[in-house]
Amino acid sequence: SSKPKERDNEYLKQGLPAVEGLSNEFTNVKKAARIEHDTFINTCSSLGSRVVEIRQLVTRCASSERGGFLKEMKAFLEDCEEELKLEHPLQLFVIVKEFLSMVDRVCADISRNLQKKNGTTSASSPPPLSPPIRSLVKFINLPKQFMSDIRAATYSSESNDSF
Known part of the structure; x- marks a missing residue:
């Protein structure tokens, strides 16, 4: 044993x-x-709020705007929302x-x-000093x-x- x-x-x-x-x-x-994880999460939350505001603005402008800008903004907002969906990246x-x-x-x-x-087994030997910084094993x-x-x-x- x-x-x-x-x-x-x-x-x-x-x-x-x-x-x-x-x-x-x-x-x-x-x-x-x-x-700083919390700061990062707060920033993501803030960005999410801004994306919602922009989406509302784009929705209001949709009736008067028919050009490429609206199309591009919608695609951009979809990308933003997808990126921000990641929980705690x-x-x-x-x-x-x-x-x-x-x-x-x-x-x-x-x-x-x-x-x-x-x-306890060898009380006569002194305790070892601090361990070496990094030695090859x-x-x-x-x-x-x-x-x-x-x-x-x-x-x-x-x-x-x-x-």
Whole structure:
């Protein structure tokens, strides 16, 4: 029973830096997700109101105008309304931002729990300093049950030196 626990802890120790690295890899996504979502939604609402006003004006002018301007305005208004129908077009960025925040919190919790476990088993060793900023992670060959197929296992062992 001790061997599987040790193996699980080893996998955690080796995989945690890679998962923590996701946060760094998605820095630009986080920046994009910080767009003021409420302001954007309010702007869309305001544009929708203006489109309604323009449609009313075009409807009033329809009786006197028969030219290409009316036709073009109607097409323009239809395009505007279609574009504004999208509900919360930036919601995906908010979801991604929240997901990455959760990943960061889970990584911190796992690190803290590992430090506590290591602290109880080896009270004499000092606690580790802050984690390194971003180091390259070298993966070991994992057992076959962790691989999606045989080719992935072969590729992993062949390309291990390139990392």
